[in-house]
Amino acid sequence: MSANPPSTPLDRSNLWKPNRTLNKRVEAGVKALFALFAFVSVVTTIGIVFTLIFETVGFFQEVSLWRFLTERQWTPLFADKQFGVMVLVSATLLTSVIAIAVALPIGLLAAICLSEYAPAKVRKWLKPALEILAGVPTVVFGYFALLTVTPFLQKIIPGIQGFNALSAGLVLGVSIIPLVASLSEDAIYAVPRSLRDGAYALGSTKREAITSVVLPAALSGIVASFILAISRAIGETMIVTIAAGQNPQLTLNPLVPVETMTAYIVQVSKGDTPAGSLAYRTIFAVGMTLFVITLTLNIFSYWFVRRFREKYE
Amino acid sequence: MTSPNPQSVDSAQYKANPNFNVSISKRYNLDKVFTAATWAATLFGLIVLAVLLIDILADGIPRLNGSFLTSFSSRRASSAGILAPLVGSIWLLVTTALISFPLGVGAGIFLEEYAKDNWFTRLIEINIANLAAVPSIIYGLLGLQIFVRLIQPITQGRTVLAGALTLTLLILPIIIITTREALRAVPDSLRQAGFALGATRWQVIREQIFPIALPGILTGTILALSRAIGETAPLIVIGAVSYIAFLPDPSLKGLQSPFTALPIQIFDWVSRPQPAFHTNAAAGIIVLMVLLLLMNATAILLRNKFQTNR
DSSP states (O other): OOOOOOSSOOOOTTSOOOOHHHHHHHHHHHHHHHHHHHHHHHHHHHHHHHHHHHHHHHHHHHSOHHHHHHOSOBOTTSSSOOBOHHHHHHHHHHHHHHHHHHHHHHHHHHHHIIIIISOHHHHHHHHHHHHHHHHSOHHHHHHHIIIIIHHHHHHHSTTOOSSOHHHHHHHHHHHHHHHHHHHHHHHHHTSOHHHHHHHHHTTOOHHHHIIIIIHHHTHHHHHHHHHHHHHHHHHOOHHHHHHTOSOOOOOOOTTSOOOOHHHHHHHHHHSOOOTTSHHHHHHHHHHHHHHHHHHHHHHHHHHHHHHHOOOOO | OOOOOGGGSOGGGGOOOTTSOOOHHHHHHHHHHHHHHHHHHHHHHHHHHHHHHHHHHHHHGGGOSHHHHHOOOOSSGGGOOOHHHHHHHHHHHHHHHHHHHHHHHHHHHIIIIIOOSSHHHHHHHHHHHHHTTSOHHHHHHHHIIIIIIITHHHHOSSSHHHHHHHHHHHHHHHHHHHHHHHHHTSOHHHHHHHHHTTOOHHHHIIIIIHHHHHHHHHHHHHHHHHHHHTOOHHHHHHTOOSOOOSOOOTTGGGGGSOOOOHHHHHHHHHTSSOHHHHHHHHHHHHHHHHHHHHHHHHHHHHHHHHHHHO
16 A cells, blocks of 8 residues: 555644743743842842941941040940940850850750660650740740749849849750751761761760760861851841840849840830931931841851851762 | 791780770660660650640630630730730731742742852852851841831831831741752652753743642742741841831731731730739730641642642
């Protein structure tokens, strides 16, 4: 049988044709739109920096940087204005150090437990339970610090005042534990089994394998989680505002009320401070200080992880 | 050459390294202590959480009743209610979701699917990583300057819209990161198949990739939104006051009205010296936690539903 040659070309007029011009235009449009959305993040950072710098420059035109860094009192809202930001920074430091002393050891040990010691069935509900702790709003922790922890501390520590840095620091530490635990656990989990097996093959106990092989291997991730936790502790607002008080004093005593940088910003924002006044500008100067501190920590963390990250094959 | 007989090796050569604890039982004992310490650390967090929840429930449940949920704020603790903050929080939630979802998902799609590996992309990625770690109160300062003051004609000052825009910027990095992770989990072969059939990239994303990544994206977005609802500091800085005796107008005009939110009201009540207000705060916290619980449950339900449908 010979094939019949086609007498007419195939009629495609009633078939679906892709509208390639439209597709190309839509593609270009969508790509440009989404690129714009992504650029919003850059605009946000520029906005933050610009906002802070704008008002801070205005602030430093009235108050010298030297006064800002070296005066020993913080009384910008009183008649005798003093602008020693170190008062606020010392309070932030005090609460953060207490928080870190609680969160880092407990978080790291909890991470080790979750990844090494907990059986799979326990892990299934243990991890979500810690996630719940992470999801509690900070204002709830502030309530807990002021109305439960402080009265409890007042029973066991004589001389502790109603507002104090200790209870704020302790609760702040508890609120950061899930962060340290989950990030450290990710870092520990990433260490390959072969390293652990090697340690066991050399006769080490489980603890020795963890402390001398696994933890050093996961070090960059663990340190990154620590630095993120410190950054969170420094930038935290509600727990310290509610429980540590709003009495700026330059002290390292955790039993008295102090005012952190973030608590001061809240204090001024709650009041009626006219925009453009010196008091208004102080919150931006303090915000700038806070931003610089946390930015430095984040940059250090980024550098540290890149420098010390272990590359497994 | 004969190999040395192991028995003849001088045992004096092998004096114990002082760092090496030869006693195996001591090492195992240390192991037990270490294990106990890790378990204690884990349980410590849970015990504190339990104490916190029990404490708040004990204080707040007696105060929770219909009138509490439907009254406005008041100078007397017994007649103060949580209606305005609850409605305010819901307004904020919906508005923030409507703005942040397209922005975040679009940016995530761009970074994951379209962006080439050049300086522009690296800049954006570094930015997002940085922004995720900025304290929330700084976003409040940004919102104060830009959304309350600078674009005052649009937002009309310290309003729901300004609050929603501030919260959007706050959670945008989180949404972008979770979107990228969800998109990354979709196998590349699907994309390649789409391109092989002559589809444009957007067609492939819209028809194939995005529906598969959607459960992960939705879960991440809802979790980010639940974080936004619990945020107090940025809202205080933009000036959400606590004594609001009206609800925002249920129309677009409502976006331009002053507002209050659950965390703000809780903060206000906790800061008062009278114990009756502390009870109110506990009840308010329960309402907030129920809202968060509902959101998280929705996230988990959505994820399960979409996963079983495939």
